[in-house]
Amino acid sequence: MKTTLSRSAATLGAAVLLIGLATGCGRGGGSGSASGKPAIGIDLPRSDSDFWNSYAQYLKADIGSDGAHTLPISSSQNDVTKLVANVQAFENTGAKAVVMAPQDTGAIASTLDRLAAKKIPVISVDTRPDKGNVYMVVRADNRAYGTQACQFLGRQLGGKGKVAEFEGDLTSVNGRDRSQAFADCMKQNYPGIQVFALPTNWDGSVASSKLQTTLAQNPDLNGIYMQAGGVFLQPTLALLQQKGLLKPAGQPGHITIISNDGIPQEFDAIRQGQIDATISQPADLYAKYALYYAEAATQGKTFQPGPTDHDSTIIKLPNGLEDQLPAPLVTKDNVDDKSLWGNSVSH
Incomplete structure (x- = not known):
């Protein structure tokens, strides 16, 4: 069996990935880019999980294929204090939207309130903040x-x-x-x-x-x-x-x-x-639609509750909207299905 990465190996791998993301995708500190796209700040939540490391790989690929303008990507390492500091850095360097995945969903409310006051929309991946406005939560049920x-x-x-x-x-x-x-x-x-x-x-x-x-x-x-x-x-x-x-x-x-x-x-x-x-849990779709909604937010687009064109459903939250992406059960009967992201990501 191919075992999961050790904590130290995972952290090192994520650090290397972050360097690649920052140098390959960041365009400096301004709010615009050569392509004219507004800047997006992205924070990765942790590097001690193969799931989140896969999400980071998909993000890197999607940013490259989409031509998105991202600020140097940060990692909060399951520490809400680091997340708050990283988001503050995004604000200071011209982010027009922020993608995050807060692991403590209660402690991020004041940061969300501050971003809302500055009209910087937030896309929350996998986790739904308990309080504070979000533009879209990209999550499964x-x-x-x-x-x-x-x-x-x-x-x-x-x-x-x-x-x-x-x-x-x-x-x-x-x-x-x-x-x-x-x-x-x-x-x-x-x-x-x-x-x-x-x-x-x-x-x-x-x-x-x-x-x-x-x-x-x-x-x-x-x-x-x-x-x-x-x-x-x-x-x-x-x-x-x-x-x-x-x-x-x-x-x-x-x-x-x-x-x-x-x-x-x-x-x-x-x-x-x-x-x-x-x-x-759809790591590939989390990356794809986090980026999709971040770019939509910078363009002033709005969405409504109901079925989407990608086999999901948007629901209304007290503090925003949530796109509930499909998450299939995998057993010995369908484990080799090529459509499952776990059969296409490197490990």
């Missing part, structure tokens, strides 16, 4: 992630058993949406399944440690829901391998595992029978 994971495990386990759930950061709307939907679905539809909800703050080492404790107390655990394969897959498989519990799907003692992300490493694990399914 995260409650559907939790519900789909619950239904898959419920069916596979025949409505009985014990499941460990690696909850993401509950200060993030994504962690809350996935966790609440999973819990609601389990309670309503599969009361015979006992769920161990394990808060992890999107940290693979925390998930591994809590899983080890859970397994010691519940050796009959027969299901796992990982809310982010990009950070949880490698440490989970390593722990199960170490304990002799990584049995292929279909064999006695196999622990049924469903994940979220759709990275190539998850697809490899599905092919090998190590995990059973993932929900493909």
Whole structure:
């Protein structure tokens, strides 16, 4: 199996990528470019996840093919203080729109208010800020992630058993949406399944440690829901391998595992029978439509709730709009589908 990148390797790779993005796409500090396009500021949220590293690759490609005018791209490394500082730098260097993916969706409100006062529209990728105006959220339906994971495990386990759930950061709307939907679905539809909800703050080492404790107390655990394969897959498989519990799907003692992300490493694990399914979070479409809406915002375009021409639906939020992109379930039956981004990105 091709494992996920180590934290240090991922950080180094992202640093190299950021240099390439900044030198290849930035046009200096002005608000215009040789092509006459307004400047767009883009912040990458983290580099310790293969999902977000894939998103960065797609952004680089889309910026190049689109000819977008971007300021030197920053990375906030899962630190809201860095994000605030990076956005301030965008303001100071003439950004006419900002693309961000705030991991703490409650702490970014004052920054959004400041940008709104300066009439700088914001596109939020993957996460929906709790407060503060946004021009567009580019996201999939995260409650559907939790519900789909619950239904898959419920069916596979025949409505009985014990499941460990690696909850993401509950200060993030994504962690809350996935966790609440999973819990609601389990309670309503599969009361015979006992769920161990394990808060992890999107940290693979925390998930591994809590899983080890859970397994010691519940050796009959027969299901796992990982809310982010990009950070949880490698440490989970390593722990199960170490304990002799990584049995292929279909064999006695196999622990049924469903994940979220759709990275190539998850697809490899599905092919090998190590995990059973993932929900493909569209890294390619996140990059494509983040850039699309950023450029539209600089041109003064507006959008309305309803179906789009790219198989998604725009919904109305209290603080803006959200384009909910499709996120398909991937199992052994469709894991080789070439239309899935996880089958086309390098790894």
